[in-house]
Amino acid sequence: MVTVRALIATAVHHNWEIEQLDVNNAFLHGDLNEEVYMHIPQGYTKSVPPNSSYADTSLLTYNKGTTFLALVIYVDDLLLTGNNPKLISDVKQQLDTTFSIKDLGSIHYYLGIEFLRNLQGITISQRKYALELLHLAGILVEKPSNIPLDPTINLTDNIGEPLPDATQYRTLVGKLIYCTITRPDLSFAAQILSQFSQSPKTSHLQALYKVLRYIKLSPGQGLHFLQHTSLSLQAYCDSDWIKCSISRRYVTGYCIYLSSCLISWQSKKQTMVSRSSTEAEYRALADCTCEITWLQSLLHDLHVPTTTYVPIFL
Template identity: 45%
Template sequence: MIVVLIYVDDVIITGNCLTKIQEVKTKLDREFSIKDLGVLKYFLGIEVARTDDGLVLCQRKYVLDILKDSGKLGCKPSSFPIEHGLKLDKGEKEQGVDANQYRRLIGRLLYLQATRPDITYAVNVLSQFVADPRSVHLEAANRVLRYLKATPGQGILLTRVGDPVLTAYCDSDSLGCPYTRRSRTGYILLLGGSPISWKTKKQSVVSRSSAEAEYRAMASTVSEVLWVRWLLTELQVPVPSATSLFCDNQAARHIANNPVFHERTKHVEMDCYFVRERVESSEVVPMRVSSKFQLADLLTKGLPTQQHQFLLDKIGMTNLHASS
C-alpha cells in the first residue's frame, strides 16, 4: 500500500513496501520531473525527527521566527500560555493597538497549532478580538510568546510502540465566553496514545445547562471520531473495537447511554439521537474520567502550571531541544 500526501508542489510518499515507493517516485519523476529529498525531515514548516520512541513533530524554527519578528527573543520565559481563570472581554475601555500587527501574530500562531495543542485554547480566545484588538489582548498574546520562548522545540511524539487504539476526550467550559455566554467545545483524539486530532471552538448557541454544553461537545467529538475511524479504515488500519469517549460530566454520559427526553434535554434531541445511534452501533462508548485526568481541559480553560504540564506529559508532548 502506498499513500501520497500532496500540498501544491510538496509531496510526502509513504507505504509498507520500499520497492513500490521507489516505483512511484520513478513514475512521478518521469511524468513531472520531481526532486527526491530523501527521508522526510521538514515539511511545510514542520520538522520531523526520528528517535527510538518514534517520530517527533515540532516547529522550532517557525517559533524562533515568530519570536524574532515580534521582538521577543530576549523576553522573560513563562511556564504557561494563558493565566489560570483569565476571562478576556472586548476591553472597550482599554487602549487600542496596531490591528495589522495583532492579526499577523494571531495568524502565525494559528498555524503553529499544527504541532502545539498546548497553545490551542489561548490562541482560540485571542483570535476572537482580531477585529478590534486592545492592549489587554496584546498583553495576553505576549504571554503566549513568553511561553513559546520557554518551549520553542516542544512538539508531539508519534510513538512506535503500542496498539493503534483510538481514544477520545471531550470537555466544555459552560458559559465560558463572558460577553456571548456561549460555551466552548474542546476535544482531543489519540491513536496508540499519540495525539492526532484536537480542536477548541466556541459553540454556535447558548446552552441552558452544563449538561447541554457537555453533550454538544460530545456530539462534536463523535463526529470527528467517525471521520477518523473512516480514514483509518481507508488506510487499512484495523479499528475492531468501539472508541472510548472520555467525559467528566455524569449527566452527559447518562444521556448518551439512556436518552430520556424531558424539559432539560428536548431542545438538544438531534444531538442526543446522533450520539445514541453511534453508541448502539458500538462505534463509541462513553467512559468516565476524573477531572484531573481530563486531557481536553487543555483545550477549554487556562490551567495552573503544574496541571498544565501534567496533562502535556499525558498526551506525549516532548521537547528534543530541552537541556538535559
C-alpha cells in the first residue's frame, strides 16, 4: 500500500486522472503446479518492495520522451495513471483485448478503500469497512472512546481469564490491522493487540473493544493527499525502550511524508532486546533510513525528483 499511496500523491501533484480496472476471470479453476513468470514489455520497468511478502503486487511504468504511464497490479485489481490520456485509453483497450477487463472509470473504491477527489486533492478512507467491522463486533450502540488504548494499563499475558474461543478475537484483530492502511493512529494499538492472538485473555478483548469504540468516534477518518507545487521527503522516527513488559523488547516507529502527504508508517516490536535507549534510537533510525532508501528508488521509477538528503526528525 505504500506504493499505492506514493502513486496517488504523485498523480495528485501532476493533476493526473487515476483509472481503475478489474480483470475478469482472474482466478484459476484448478491447481497450478508450474512456475509463473511475468513478462514485462520493452519500455516498461518493474518495481517491487524489497523483502515484500506480497508477491502478487507490482508496479509497471512506461516512459518515452515526455510520455509517462504507471500501472499498479494487485491480483485482479489495477490502477492506471499518467500524463497521456490517449495512451491510457489505448492501454485499456489492449488489456481488454488480451485479458478481458472491466473499465471502472476514475478511482472510487479500491481494495476496500474509498476515494473522494476534489479540486484540492484526494481523500482516502475505509468508512464502509470500519462500519462493517463495528457491526461484526456488535458495538455499534456502544459509547465511543476518545483514545484507542488506556495509557495507564499495561497489557500482559497473565492478566485476565483465557477466552473460551479465540476465533472472534483473531478475526477482529486481523480486520483491525487492515484498517491501518488509512489509519496510522491505529498502528500501535494493532501491533500491541496482535501479539496476544495465540492465547488471548479477557483483558485483551476489553482493550480491543476500546480500540473499536475509538474507531466508532470517527469511522470515516482517513488521509488527505493535497496538491503541491513540489514533492519532497521528510521523516519522523522514535523508539520506546523496554516498552514490552513481557519480553523487554523495544518498539520502534516512523512516519514518512511526501510533502504533506503521509505515505509510509510503521509501529513494530523488534526481535531483540536493546542494551540502552541510545541503541534503540539508532535502530529506529536504521529502519527509517532503509524505508527512505527504498522510497527514493520507488519515486525515481515514478519520475519524482528527490534529493540525497532527507531530514529525519526524532
